[in-house]
Amino acid sequence: MTSTGVKGTAEPTGSPAAWPDTYGEEARPRMGFFTDTSICIGCKACEVACKEWNLIPEDGRVWTGESYDNTSHLNANTWRHVAFVEQRKPLHLDGDTVTLTEPGDGQPEPLRWLMESDVCKHCTHAGCLDVCPTGALFRTEFGTVVVQEDICNGCRYCVPACPFGVIDKRDLPRSPDDAPLLMDMLGKKEDGRVWKCTLCYDRLKGGHEPACAKACPTNSIQFGELDELRERADKRLEKLRTERWNGARLYGHDPDDGVGGFGAFFLLLDEPEVYGLPPDPVVPTAHLPQLWRSTALAAAAMFVGVAAAFVGGRE
Numbered sequence: 001m002t003s004t005g006v007k008g009t010a011e012p013t014g015s016p017a018a019w020p021d022t023y024g025e026e027a028r029p030r031m032g033f034f035t036d037t038s039i040c041i042g043c044k045a046c047e048v049a050c051k052e053w054n055l056i057p058e059d060g061r062v063w064t065g066e067s068y069d070n071t072s073h074l075n076a077n078t079w080r081h082v083a084f085v086e087q088r089k090p091l092h093l094d095g096d097t098v099t100l101t102e103p104g105d106g107q108p109e110p111l112r113w114l115m116e117s118d119v120c121k122h123c124t125h126a127g128c129l130d131v132c133p134t135g136a137l138f139r140t141e142f143g144t145v146v147v148q149e150d151i152c153n154g155c156r157y158c159v160p161a162c163p164f165g166v167i168d169k170r171d172l173p174r175s176p177d178d179a180p181l182l183m184d185m186l187g188k189k190e191d192g193r194v195w196k197c198t199l200c201y202d203r204l205k206g207g208h209e210p211a212c213a214k215a216c217p218t219n220s221i222q223f224g225e226l227d228e229l230r231e232r233a234d235k236r237l238e239k240l241r242t243e244r245w246n247g248a249r250l251y252g253h254d255p256d257d258g259v260g261g262f263g264a265f266f267l268l269l270d271e272p273e274v275y276g277l278p279p280d281p282v283v284p285t286a287h288l289p290q291l292w293r294s295t296a297l298a299a300a301a302m303f304v305g306v307a308a309a310f311v312g313g314r315e
């Protein structure tokens with residue numbers, strides 16, 4: 001493990017805490033996703049496959065007015081979300097002759113449609129996992145981050161601890177039979193536990209790739225060993241830059257970023273904010289060592305002050 005420090009803190013980075021050591025011989029290579037948005041066609045096969053495999057309840061399909069996006073963001077019932085971004089920008093830096101429109105003044109304008117399948121980042125330093133008091137959130141032998149639904153007590157500490165707004169409470173009855181009992185007991189109608197992508201832990205244990213990657217027809221979602229995916233992403237970025245694709249960049253690929261690198265990272269064609277992603281995410285618990293040091297210093301100063309006052313008073 002390196003100890004170069006998460007931005008502005010003394011925390012280690014580059015490798016998850018206590019992984020793979022705690023697994024001994026059962027530890028497996030760290031697995032993850034490289035999502036190449038330059039070849040996403042917005043078919044949503046990943047969203048459907050995820051729902052089917054994981055038996056996720058419907059998420060209230062609505063007409064959002066955001067292009068073909070009808071879920072808007074990740075939540076307890078949307079573990080894959082395909083963003084649709086319509087832009088008046090050329091696809092290539094030296095002009096784009098592929099897609100043109102004719103606005104009011106008759107001048108041709110470039111138009112491109114960015115699509116991106118978002119998912120839990122399975123962070124190297126995962127805020128959700130750091131703050132979970134029950135151990136419901138844990139790091140698997142594959143280096144991924146998973147919630148155990150039978151252990152989660154619904155305290156929701158993890159919700160604000162995720163810098164991406166991924167993990168979320170489910171507002172549905174656990175089952176139709178539970179609803180009246182829950183409503184009587186709690187006065188509200190909700191599951192209460194938190195949910196998110198498991199990187200299909202059950203499928204990985206069985207030697208299968210995650211459902212979303214399996215269903216992706218263009219290979220935009222690529223699953224594999226993280227080290228190998230990072231090398232593949234470097235080569236893909238180099239190719240797109242040689243072909244002068246407008247705005248091509250990697251997001252979450254750097255182990256020195258604020259979460260120590262993502263287990264699920266992306267090739268984007270514009271700034272992360274354009275896709276609704278934070279530009280510079282930092283795990284909130286990165287500042288804990290500094291906070292505890294300040295608290296200890298303040299307590300020591302107060303103790304010295306009280307002792308001095310006590311001794312002074314006796315004289």
Ligand code: SF4
Binds near residue numbers: 120121125129163
């Ligand atoms: S993206 Fe959020 S929910 Fe996923 S591992 Fe990171 S902190 Fe946890």
Ligand code: SF4
Binds near residue numbers: 051053197198
């Ligand atoms: S890895 Fe599995 S749980 Fe995660 S988004 Fe893909 S299909 Fe859903």
